[in-house]
Amino acid sequence: MDLDDQRARLFELFNEIHIIQQLATTEFNRRLPEGLHVSHFAVINHLCRLGDGRTPLQLASAFQVTKPTMTHTLTQLGTRGFVDVRANPADGRSKLVYITAAGRAFRETAIASLNPTLDAMADDLDLPALLSLLPQLATLRRYLDTARDVGP
Amino acid sequence: MDLDDQRARLFELFNEIHIIQQLATTEFNRRLPEGLHVSHFAVINHLCRLGDGRTPLQLASAFQVTKPTMTHTLTQLGTRGFVDVRANPADGRSKLVYITAAGRAFRETAIASLNPTLDAMADDLDLPALLSLLPQLATLRRYLDTARDVGP
DNA sequence: ATCATATAGTTAGATATCAAATCAAATAAT
DNA sequence: ATTATTTGATTTGATATCTAACTATATGAT
Numbered sequence: 001m002d003l004d005d006q007r008a009r010l011f012e013l014f015n016e017i018h019i020i021q022q023l024a025t026t027e028f029n030r031r032l033p034e035g036l037h038v039s040h041f042a043v044i045n046h047l048c049r050l051g052d053g054r055t056p057l058q059l060a061s062a063f064q065v066t067k068p069t070m071t072h073t074l075t076q077l078g079t080r081g082f083v084d085v086r087a088n089p090a091d092g093r094s095k096l097v098y099i100t101a102a103g104r105a106f107r108e109t110a111i112a113s114l115n116p117t118l119d120a121m122a123d124d125l126d127l128p129a130l131l132s133l134l135p136q137l138a139t140l141r142r143y144l145d146t147a148r149d150v151g152p
Numbered sequence: 153m154d155l156d157d158q159r160a161r162l163f164e165l166f167n168e169i170h171i172i173q174q175l176a177t178t179e180f181n182r183r184l185p186e187g188l189h190v191s192h193f194a195v196i197n198h199l200c201r202l203g204d205g206r207t208p209l210q211l212a213s214a215f216q217v218t219k220p221t222m223t224h225t226l227t228q229l230g231t232r233g234f235v236d237v238r239a240n241p242a243d244g245r246s247k248l249v250y251i252t253a254a255g256r257a258f259r260e261t262a263i264a265s266l267n268p269t270l271d272a273m274a275d276d277l278d279l280p281a282l283l284s285l286l287p288q289l290a291t292l293r294r295y296l297d298t299a300r301d302v303g304p
Numbered sequence: 305a306t307c308a309t310a311t312a313g314t315t316a317g318a319t320a321t322c323a324a325a326t327c328a329a330a331t332a333a334t
Numbered sequence: 335a336t337t338a339t340t341t342g343a344t345t346t347g348a349t350a351t352c353t354a355a356c357t358a359t360a361t362g363a364t
Contacts, residue, residue: 007270008201009283014176015194016289019216021173023296024166026322039350042167049160057312064171069351071314076349093312093359118159125295131161133285137168143277144175178352191320209342221321223344228319245329245342 031113033106039063039073041110044082047099048107055094056085064145082106183265185258191215191225193262196234199251200259207246208237216297234258 001009028038043059060070074097077083082103088094121127153161180190195211212222226249229235234255240246273279 003271006274006279007267009286010270010273010279011197011266013282013286013289014173014180015215016286016293017169018173018177020289020293020296021166021170022216022321023293025170027296027299028166029322035349037350045163055312063167064174065350066352067313068315068353072350088312091312091360095313114163115159118162119155120299121162121295122158124299125292127158127162129288130165130292133288134161134165134168136281136285137165137172140277140282141168141172141175143273144172144179147179147272147276174351181352189320207342217320218322219343220323220345224320240342243330243342247343 027117028114031117032110033113036106036110037076039065040077040082041107041114043073043077044099044103044107044110047083047097048104052083052099053096055088055096057094059097064141077103080106179269180266183269184262185265188258188262189228191217192229192234193259193266195222195225195229196251196255196259196262199235199249200256204235204251205248207240207248209246211249216293229255232258 025038028041032038032041042063046059046062047054056070056074057067059074060067063070065073074083074085078085080102081100084098084100085095086098088096177190180193184190184193194215198211198214199206208222208226209219211226212219215222217225226235226237230237232254233252236250236252237247238250240248
């Protein structure tokens, strides 16, 4: 495989990933209740599964989005009453994000909306083969994350 | 693996893909000349490699974006003089997209900007293992594309 | 102690994307 | 032929995301 070919196939890999992300995000967004985005669900889900009382920065880091993006997402979630963002007693610059009862209820609803789609995928696709991609993808993700802040 | 676990891991797969797409897109966008987005490059690249004179709809379909998105991208490219969008003599509703000399020049510049990043990845990562993901990802992409227009 | 630097979060502005609705042309049906 | 349906593209309006710049607090250096 020559160099140009190598580059083209790597680019193709990212193109496939881009398309999958687009289609999956669009699909999930369609299934979720009106006005709610999969990025909202992901944050709520994270707080429920791994515990709340985390800072916005920790959340931004967990999802690899920028700080303003997380500010925006948390504002949306706060407006809907799904999270409660309080001052961090240990650090005056910082805040802590707590999930509310309404937030937990939203998670249940969202899960009920998304599970049929996930289950259909599990039925229609070779799930073990798909999930076997996870380690490779995680490696790639870590690499990109690390390579991120080395310039130029 | 129980059902909930299966769902959680599938969702995790999409989360990884989402993060990779975010990081890769951001990285590529940083490398590209001012004001140009990787989605612009992808269209130009496609036209150069596989031939121009395609319709906006064909392009939208190739990248799995919606028609308005492709209209927007082509408007941007047209404004910069990278493509020429003409009426389709064979169909009054349709148009044909041609690449210009400036468009080809932009592609060369863009490739020169992106190749170092791609080459660094090829050096730092296990490229054969990465590229071996392509068939599985293509299968997943085709599945999502097909499942897209079945309701509800 | 004071001042410089680093860190957490927000604000401002830009843009890529989507869904829904619209318009125009082509095709199909009666 | 005329009308209805389908198809290609655009317009409109909303939103998620990014970068850059800003504010406020915390930490470190002299």
